[in-house]
Amino acid sequence: DTEVTQTPKHLVMGMTNKKSLKCEQHMGHRAMYWYKQKAKKPPELMFVYSYEKLSINESVPSRFSPECPNSSLLNLHLHALQPEDSALYLCASSQESRNLGGETQYFGPGTRLLVL
């Protein structure tokens, strides 16, 4: 089973709202990722959690705040977003393994976010 789930599927929010995106996996993976993808562009890495600790922040604005409550869950808290933040937000997970192939990332279905 290589399933990563994300909720909600769609989200519309105003620039003053606070909302959260959720991601869950039950594959025993110890690394989890947030990506942002704009139309006709490849996914852009935002954050990486490894063993529930933030290991990479790709200079993401502070209006995006990640959280990893446990090894199966990953949240992305959103506050005071801008219209240009509208995009598909993807969560992925992988084994935290140095064995080649163990680092394979599996993506969830994404949350399509529209900021008005």
Add this chain to the structure above:
Amino acid sequence: QKEVEQNSGPLSVPEGAIASLNCTYSDRGSQSFFWYRQYSGKSPELIMFIYSNGDKEDGRFTAQLNKASQYVSLLIRDSQPSDSATYLCAVNLGGATNKLIFGTGTLLAVQP
């Protein structure tokens, strides 16, 4: 700047033909290579990964890796209209971080 390059396409092939998708990468230290398929409006779906020089086959898909030429390709045999999608090449740089660098993707259109 570590880069992964793909022809954006569209690559148009007739149904039943072989589709050949190509990808080059700049970092010689790259260790593993991935092909993802992404349908419009959907998330990337893993097709294959490869980390040794040569070919790796899985059903109608064959990934080819040539580290000396810094080149990875994906062949799709007996292409079907359902294969029409964007194909993303991704490269893992290895080392302490498990960071993927994505190419811009190639749009494949299989004509019935």
